[in-house]
Amino acid sequence: MDKRDLSMMDMGALPDNESLLSGYRVLDLTDEKGLLCGRTLGDWGADVIKVEAPGGDAARNIGPFIDDVAHPERSLFWLSTNMNKRSITLNIESEDGREIFRRLVKSSDLIVESFDPGHMDGLQLGYRDLEKLNSRIIMTSITPFGQTGPYNRFKASDMVLWALGGMMYLNGDEDRPPVQLSLPQAYFQGGLHGAMGSMMALYHREMTGEGQHVDVSIQEAVDFTVLMADETYDILGQNLVRSGGFYASVRPEPMGTLKERVIWECRDGYVSAFFRGGALGVRASAKALTSWMREEGMAGELADYNWDAYDFATMTQGERRRLEQVAADFFLTKTKKELCERAARDGIILAPVTTVKDLAESEQLRARQYWIEVNHPELGLTIPYPGAPIKPSALPWRVYRRAPLPGEHNDEIYVEELGLSREALCALRARRVI
């Protein structure tokens, strides 16, 4: 019989309550390399339990902090990456801790971890051990380079993975070293690829009842950000290089690389805009911008420019520079707001170089009711957080709970659910298990 026959589908843990992932339980053992995975699943309604080391996870020490007061309950990094999770403290290195963990595995669907490869096996908590307790269990491991291979013992950092994944080389000014993004991205990439892999495995589990191990490489995840740079090397044999505020395209010799300006200075900051020929929409955008410049008597030599004839293959860098100078002079006379309003009206491919302040004040985000107030009673604060990353018509994204305090849900899990006595809990605490 086909295991995938829909009528035979395993309905085990798939109640259709009020959220996309309600009824699923996730045990989150990750550090900063994987926290965003559990966060994302929790956002869609999974019961994500952050398993913290006794005393609280080290990621609570990552800044920035509320009012710049460094305290494990005030880390904005932590509050952001652990929203919609519950927290228990548990030392899985201890024998008692492992035993409690195994009991939790029996009632869970997914374990997410980011330890060095082999660490969970060493604790006899590897996938092979846990699938014996619960054949439906899925384990997602998020590590810098994956579980096996020549780099699997290498030490990494966010920037190191950004470098080894190919994205660092492609960013920055030509006359200075390649740059990272000033807010680390590689671990967040790893977290989201972990979430995708987990969902893929969950879908399979619902169809067949089978669990499995999901092995995520953050280095590989980063490589997805270089987009067509890989293909450029692969089919043309040329390495793209960083080019500051320009978009660089490779052409066969003798034309060579063409640099087209993307970042333009305006009256009160910068905007990102295409000003080139090519695809229908891109041409239309250049025409709309040119006609605006004409209206204001600033089109200069571009007044009659034929954007339909803009030929990427034969455009020289000198011609390109002349054409850009006209636009650069025009942009300097406008504010970001003026440019964006006209862009929206006329279909100009342009966006402001937005600061976090601009985001907080964005009328678009406000109109879409993006911000969502989250109450932190113990801090006496209500903080508006970035809201739904996606808006489905049913089973919406939601804030179920603010990020937890260390071990905030120990009672709920250990006493109410596992039935441990309070005396036992006290003893385990004294032994640094909880």
Added chain:
Amino acid sequence: MGVKQVMEGVKVADFSWVGVGPTVTRALAEHGATVIRVESHRNPDSLRMAFPFKDGVPGINRSGFGAMFHTNKYGMSLDLTKPRGREVALRLIQWADVVAESYTPGTMAKFGLDYASVRRIKPEIIYYSTTQQGQTGPHAMVPGYGTQGAAAAGFCQITGWGDRPPVSVFAAYTDAVSPWYLVVVLIGALMRLRKTGKGMYIDQSQCESAIHFLEPAVLDYIVNGRIAGRMGNRHPAAVPHNAYPCRGKDRWVAIAVQTDTEWRGLCKAIGRPELAEDLRFHTFMARKENEEALDHLIGKWTSGYLAEEVMLLMQGAGVPSGVVSACQDLFEDPQLRHRNHFVRLNHKEIGPMAYRAPAYKLSRTPSRLLRPGPCLGQHNEWIYKEILGYSDDEIGDMLSEGVITTDYDAPALLRPEAPQKRE
């Protein structure tokens, strides 16, 4: 192994184009879903007109950028602006579980293919729309690629140097952030469809997804009033932390020292153990204060070595370090090779090209990369006959009416008879 693919049986009518929409359907196709790309030669995906072209010669099926987001998909050509185009599209949607689209808001409504229309004939459809700013709000109609998305969502502002203007984050960064959020929701929606038979509409603002990758900095502004700026390669809690020059042209190595142990390791690795006790550098605070001098000192040392040599020396001493890989390095990287990250597939016009395998490997049901991105309309015959059930006569009519578009409907520069600028 004979293991079935995770998404086998899932059917997708993919009207989406450019980056984000197609990346999402690719994830399903890599795991066995049947994804049919609907395109028109008359207004082709702009990435079909974007470099890199095979041999540098433009052509509607010659762009690597135009193929890379479409692993394992099937291609059909159809002009949705023709009345009969809609009829064909609706027949495809009847077949499908998922409709994907990423046009400017209102475009699918113009074709009579918006969610409200589709739902009437197929209530259980899962239908997603993805655009830079979402379907509603004053900026909904703003056009833009991920290049602009990266600026609009706040990434350009924090990339580059404090004393310089922002740089454009390479290529189109939000195109490699927002799809992941949508894949998660789409699989969730498919799970629900299987269980309840219910569909849904999904509206993605790519900006609203991507902002979550800046969330700590956004909260830092909201709570503390701090506006994140550009820090080059500095890190608030790690030093040294930079890209250092190495032997060769434009060769660099990244080194990130996060602990005192790693710092001592670095000093030993560069043959200067006494630096560990040097008062300028012996503590984190001292190193931060003298970071420029320290960077200079390390850079002088790294300049004498290959980037690969520095990486191995540092790793040998327990210091996080990695080559700042150019694309060539990625293809030669032993770890990526070990992971079979690049899978070479033979495209009809481009020839062999590497397609990326997912960064997540499923132990029982791994992805299988079988087919390259399709040529425009490559699978017309199979799709029109076998999937949609049209007769040869009907297909002939649609060809002559221009409902089924062909290479000769493509923009002049991309047509087969276009003058070829070969070297």
